[in-house]
Amino acid sequence: MANGLQPNQTRNLKDSCRSRPGLMLSRSCSLLSVSAQCRMRATAQTQADGGPSSSSFEFSGGGGGDKADDAIYVRAPSPKPASASDPSSVTMPMAFMTGSIVGKRFYKQVTTREADDGNGWTVMLDYRTLKTPSKRPLKLPTLALAKAIAAEWEYQQTDGIRPFTMPLMKLACTALERVPLTRPKIIEHLMKKFNQDLVFCRAPEDNVLTSDVHDRQVEKIDPLLNWLKSEFGFQPVLYSSFFGGKQDEGLIKAIENLLKNTDDCELAAIDAMAAAAHSLVIALGIFRGRLQIEGAIELIRLEEDFQVDRWGLVEGGHDLDIADLKVQISSAAVFLALSRRI
Secondary structure, X not given: OOOOOOHHHHHXXXXXXXXXXXXXXXXXXXXXXXXXXXXXXXXHHHHHOOOOOOOOEEEEOOOOOOOOOOXXXXXXXXXXXOOOOOOOEEEOOHHHHOOOOOOOOOOOOEEEEEOOOOOOEEEEEOOEEEEOOOOOEOOEOOHHHHHHHHHHHHHOEOOEOOHHHOXXXXXXXXXXXXXXXXXXXXXXXXXXXXXXXXXXXXXXXXXXXXXXXXXXXXXXXXXXXXXXXXXXXXXXXXXXXXXXXXXXXXXXXXXXHHHHOOOHHHHHHHHHHHHHHOOHHHHHHHHOOOOOHHHHHHHHOHHHHHHXXXXXXXXXXXXXXXXXXXXXXXXXXXXXXXXXXO
16 A cells, blocks of 8 residues: 555554544654655755755756756746756846845856857856846847946855846846837837926926025026937927926927837836936936936936935935935946947
């Protein structure tokens, strides 16, 4: 029998359990204990034989026999065996896009090389080619961008790979995976927020509490609005309502056509900068070379910096917001510049 007992032993056990309920509980506990010990021994034996373990990295070979395992798939532990169709690659987990630590550093050297088809560049972790979370080759358009992403991987410490220190890698995965599949939705979302753009909202001039903010907006933001008019041929509409206003249809169409003509890396960078700045116009200013990183950050924080100058900076609040904004805008701007073929 499956439980290792003979039929007569089973009948005797059942009779004893009916007459002595306590015995049934005791024997059940004993069986559970034995079962648990067997599972622990099996798990230990599996791990000793090179099977699945609690590590974030799963090693799988590309063939049978004594061939060494050299394919690494970096992802959450799975009860199913990982496939190993490509024995010379390393695939990033989906957790990479969320920012959690994905595992210890498993490589020693980071290099770059030209893609096999000669179209683009890839990053190598030792002898393994880096792939995206969807197991697509991380094929980058320029050598400069590949070297920058390689530097992010080289920076990682031995105790863990921290995706939040790798903004260029995250943007590259977005450009290669998300943008091609959701390009129309990304553009639709950007245009939906365009009428409520940060630079179109103007503080009331006739209010003593906001007149100083208005003057600073005129000084800092109006040059960008003048550039927008000269670039696209339409005068932006300014408003003082939190609900926004309505821009000229010609301006909306011109901005939408510009976004449609971008490549995947450009759209990924514009989307990231617009989300951080709450302003598509500022993102386009960086994209077209009208704004530098420092100038863009100054415009984004114009109203808040005015309040900080008046009431003071809150440590652990304003300073962290500033640092986070600098990382988001700078990384997207650098990604945009490095992805362009010169």
